[in-house]
Amino acid sequence: MKEIPAYIDLPSPLQNCIKYVWIVFCQHYDLKPTFNTKREGLKISLSEDADLQVSRKFSSIIRNKRFKHKNVFPNQPLLLCENGKPDYLGTCFYLLNYLQEYNDPDLVTDEYGRFPFKASYQAKFENVESDLVSDYFRKIAESISAGFIKDRKTASRVFLSHDVDTITSSLLHEGKAALVQKDFPLVMQVILKHILEGPSYLNQMDRIMDIHDKQGFKSTFFWLVERGRRKSPYTNKPVPHSDYRIQKKRIIKKQYKILRRGFENGLHKSVMKKPFNEELDRIDLPVIGNRNHYLFVRLPHHFNAVEKSDILLDFSLGFGRMYGHRNSYGRPIIPFNMSKYKAYSFLEVPLQIMDTTFKFYHKLPAKKAEKSIIDFLENHRYNSLISILWHNDMFSPIKNPGWLRLYKTILDYLRQNKIRSITQKELLEEREKQLTSFRSNFL
Numbered sequence: 001m002k003e004i005p006a007y008i009d010l011p012s013p014l015q016n017c018i019k020y021v022w023i024v025f026c027q028h029y030d031l032k033p034t035f036n037t038k039r040e041g042l043k044i045s046l047s048e049d050a051d052l053q054v055s056r057k058f059s060s061i062i063r064n065k066r067f068k069h070k071n072v073f074p075n076q077p078l079l080l081c082e083n084g085k086p087d088y089l090g091t092c093f094y095l096l097n098y099l100q101e102y103n104d105p106d107l108v109t110d111e112y113g114r115f116p117f118k119a120s121y122q123a124k125f126e127n128v129e130s131d132l133v134s135d136y137f138r139k140i141a142e143s144i145s146a147g148f149i150k151d152r153k154t155a156s157r158v159f160l161s162h163d164v165d166t167i168t169s170s171l172l173h174e175g176k177a178a179l180v181q182k183d184f185p186l187v188m189q190v191i192l193k194h195i196l197e198g199p200s201y202l203n204q205m206d207r208i209m210d211i212h213d214k215q216g217f218k219s220t221f222f223w224l225v226e227r228g229r230r231k232s233p234y235t236n237k238p239v240p241h242s243d244y245r246i247q248k249k250r251i252i253k254k255q256y257k258i259l260r261r262g263f264e265n266g267l268h269k270s271v272m273k274k275p276f277n278e279e280l281d282r283i284d285l286p287v288i289g290n291r292n293h294y295l296f297v298r299l300p301h302h303f304n305a306v307e308k309s310d311i312l313l314d315f316s317l318g319f320g321r322m323y324g325h326r327n328s329y330g331r332p333i334i335p336f337n338m339s340k341y342k343a344y345s346f347l348e349v350p351l352q353i354m355d356t357t358f359k360f361y362h363k364l365p366a367k368k369a370e371k372s373i374i375d376f377l378e379n380h381r382y383n384s385l386i387s388i389l390w391h392n393d394m395f396s397p398i399k400n401p402g403w404l405r406l407y408k409t410i411l412d413y414l415r416q417n418k419i420r421s422i423t424q425k426e427l428l429e430e431r432e433k434q435l436t437s438f439r440s441n442f443l
């Protein structure tokens with residue numbers, strides 16, 4: 001493993017922030033992060049003669065915890081030093097850690113109490129599809145002119161998953177869909193099947209796994225433990241949760257079957273303020289991954305809550321109303337703890353594509369969504385980890401035939417482009433690697 005020894009000369013707590021982002025940069029290019037205590041090697045500091053200059057503006061943002069993107073990025077999504085040089089390290093630190101979402105007392109949230117896409121710098125600069133961090137890392141690599149840093153082209157990987165919000169509603173959903181089509185034999189068939197075989201959304205999970213297996217993919221099912229309408233502590237309004245009982249025998253049986261077939265399970269955390277472990281305890285089998293229901297996330301609260309729990313992998317960070325990158329980076333990272341000034345210990349795996357963004361928020365037919373999704377995948381064929389969420393009910397050939405077809409088209413595209421799926425097990429190894437790197441550098 002190659003290395004570029006760096007000498008970072010910055011006041012605390014800036015030192016740790018920049019050390020962190022330098023380690024992420026090294027991981028990005030498969031370099032071994034090494035640090036010099038003597039004034040030798042690549043110099044990173046606030047001064048003009050540094051090899052990589054950090055801006056005083058970044059220093060003041062960190063010291064004063066003033067994270068609003070309107071102050072940070074008034075004209076472009078890039079911090080500049082006082083002499084006009086770009087501050088790529090400071091910028092990447094800010095982007096990677098979702099700092100625009102931190103501590104904003106004036107933030108107007110959306111109807112679920114979430115950080116809304118329209119309030120983001122991605123909306124302002126229309127760059128939600130861009131992996132800005134990778135672009136800036138490339139600029140850093142070029143500017144320190146270490147010829148051996150190469151952008152290797154390796155096929156991207158994909159994390160496929162299904163939030164399980166509904167099971168027993170399949171009778172109502174599919175019955176209604178058949179009625180609308182005036183297909184009365186189908187209505188009868190839906191009712192009979194439900195009586196004889198149980199909810200089709202549960203049985204369908206075997207078909208979901210078949211579809212993946214046929215193309216050599218694996219996926220994860222995220223389960224809700226809270227049922228019915230639950231009041232959100234953030235908006236005081238009720239939010240629908242699941243329509244099934246997590247401890248029911250047939251649910252538990254299905255979860256073990258998922259496991260036996262090499263697929264995986266995770267927690268779909270409720271919007272309630274309950275600790276993660278309380279919900280984890282209600283799932284029969286061991287679970288280490290989570291995605292929040294409604295992608296409900298408030299930062300830094302969410303990160304601190306995950307850190308306190310047994311969750312090792314979190315998949316919650318995507319915009320509900322928009323596809324693309326919520327932290328402008330197309331790979332999983334361990335975020336930085338802004339009160340302890342060191343890395344957390346869980347891996348944050350970004351979410352870029354979700355079915356409901358197109359269907360409910362943009363009200364698009366599947367055919368129209370297909371273009372945006374395939375274009376996005378096309379632009380991220382290499383060096384990225386793309387995560388795709390397709391709810392279990394979207395696989396219903398009666399209620400959502402177009403969306404089922406679209407998902408199959410996506411899998412075809414992935415297979416043809418040699419993009420293979422990554423499991424939670426493999427992501428754990430990634431977490432271990434990153435964690436070792438931070439820990440061995442006292443972060």
Ligand SMILES: [Zn+2]
Nearest residue numbers: 163165293294
């Ligand atoms: Zn959900």
